[in-house]
Amino acid sequence: MTKPTRDEVRARAVARCRERKIVIPTIAEMRDPGRIDPVIRAALPAVDMQAVDPLNLFRITWHNDPATGGFGPVNALEIPSALSGVPARIVGLVGRHFPTGAHKVGAAFGCLAPRLVNGEFDPTTQKAVWPSTGNYCRGGAFDSALLGCRAVAILPREMSRERFAWLESIGAEIIATPGCESNVKEIFDACWEIKKTQGEAVIFNQFEEWGNYLWHYGVTAPAAEEAFRALAGPRGRFAGWVGATGSAGTLAAGDYLRQRFPGCTITVAEALQCPTLLANGFGGHRIEGIGDKHVPWIHNARNTDLVTAIDDEAPMRLLRVFNEPAGHALLVARGFSPELVGRLPLLGISSICNLLAAIKTARHYELEADDVVFTCFTDSAELYQTRLAELTAERGAYSERQAEVDLERFLLGATTDHLRELTHADRKALHNLKYFTWVEQQGRTVEELNALWSPSFWTELQAQLPAWDEAIVAFNQETRNRGQGTGDREGNGR
Template sequence: MFSETAGRNAEVSWLVSSRVSGGKFARSILDLIGETPLVRITAEGGRPVVVAKAEFANPTGSHKDRIYACMIEEAERRGNLKPGKVIIEGSTGNAGTACAMIGGLKGYRVIIVMPEGMSDERKKLIRAMGAEIIFTPGGESDQDLSLRRIEAMVAEEPDRYWYPCQFDNPDNPLAHYRSTAPELWEQTRGNIDVFLAAVGSGGTLTGVGRYLKERRPGIKLYAVEPEECPTLSSRRWGPHDIQGIGDGFVPANLALDLVDGVITVSSQEAIGKSRRVCREQGLVVGISTGCNLAAAAKLARRHPSLGVIATMLFDTGHKYYSSPLFGVHKSVEVPERDHRLDDLSVRQLDKYAPGWEIIT
């Protein structure tokens, strides 16, 4: 009996290894990050044409898998992240899930610090990946409180933690420069007039935008932000329901010198667009994706002569069952405090914002 089982196992082992070597099997779930499809959003014959990268096809269902694979692997290569270190990161959901999955697979303990007002699905997924969660007050636009908590913990025990800090880690935009952008360029054969993306960490717009502009300087880049929290266009803070973007500050990873314009989208516009694209095209996407698509529609109305507008389907809508996207509203206590922009952000906005087109 034992020899028969061993023989079958050997046969299966040979079959798998031979197929893997032939490129038919992924050796690891990490091999499935990237190479996402490009989806046409506009109806046939519609102008401008809107296309979007289906980032929900990544293992944890969002584009954040790309950046954590890159940030963690680069930190290991440099010797900054070693066995025994604890990875601690701030997130409002997608980043935390990606960090938990990739960090856990590599054998690290992972702690995610996040605002308590985020969707239940995000929290459950992060815990399912084996990570711990520390909650801070507020919602999406109170992410700065999570970051302060992390900074205090790291300052107290600097040898214990490795802090990726997606908002200012240059390996974040590098991930998109190396993978997302070349994929998009190849899929469109370079036929892009505008790339737009909602701003969370700033890595997507910066990484993709830099790559595209190096190849065709005439390509325009538009940052997208919540109408209720127009930090870039109006330097104002406010709570909103577009989870994953609009954190109430200008991230260091957002290269303002690359930006040509800013488009604001309200929470209701974003939610409505997510619902509509699900109904009309079968794409179950999150609220930040609805924000991108609503922004693309606004840009198309403002500039109907454009040829191709490219954007991102950031994540799957399956992470939002307990959110306003599915009609669930919960009260989030937002702490009262001063929301002043830092001096560097003010100087950068003073320098670049006057040249931007603002679309509301």
């Protein structure tokens, strides 16, 4: 059988989207939902946020308003100085209000949508394979379902039960690989196996897909910029972007933010139990979603300033403070508003890790009250209820006394330990570390690796974003043209 041409594949994708009444949002619309067709905006409140309805593609944005089902300001939460222990302002973009409850649904869209509209993925014959430690494959399975594609989720067996249950409920094929969080090599092995045995599968490897990088560059970073402009006031300084890396996608927002705010530093965080960037270290840990014993291909190592490692015991303890009734009682007794305390469950385990890394960044650079450090609260405690129950089973019921100890020691007592400000040579060492994963194991060439060291590589990559939107607009146009006579789609995109 001859391989279909790109135009043929694209025509099939157009036909599929026409059939399912799918309109694909542009990056510009995700950044600013005000640009979305008013008919689509009006239809959204009637659609459940988690429903497998193509309209939910338009909810892949930081602007979802959970109260109305429409759009509002960027979802962000500021952690007051009295709680962070540093004078600098620390603000996290909130991922909870994306469909699936995590921002990775956007990264997955960034990988799938451009391939679909450019004839590089055939939704009628090919499966989309999502290698991940959890949220990316959930996002990929969700996007695949919305776009009418079959999905295969690959994730380590030891990830939270909630992740598996969700994947089962959406009907994804699941491949559980050995180990935990930091067993990404085993995930890659499963991908190679699929490549060998299933010709019809396309692997969307987030660790090397530029769609992951570009989605955060084009959507997450402008959301942080917008939130900053709304809250900073005339004296505010955008002082830093902080992101724990799994795939280093979220970290890409830092590249945009530093271009906009030259004083912005970029901090990368990882687990102390797997300090690959800090010390070429390895190991298992409990901060689900990050730290994978390698440097992702899409990590712009030359543009990273600080590396810090967070002891996984700290976010586990603070998860209890932020969620257990005794933790809430303590915080309210200390004068924090019930409104703020009620929002702390918006931080999942890696979000707390990001908060701690932001505090360390603020302490290291001696940031002041006009400095604003942005980070990402990627997912919420909703996905870790079984972890909270395990902690109770293991350590007993939570008390206010214990909450006080945990708050003092792990949040207010956070210091600049396990932190390194990178020199040029350190950055080069991180870049070089990619060799062992990507060239030795994953089939990249030395020339490709060397190209990543050049700043021009990254600016040329970033310049591709407008072409994405042009391709999406042209694709939607074609879907609509050929779909004449299907009355209800015209204008409302369904």
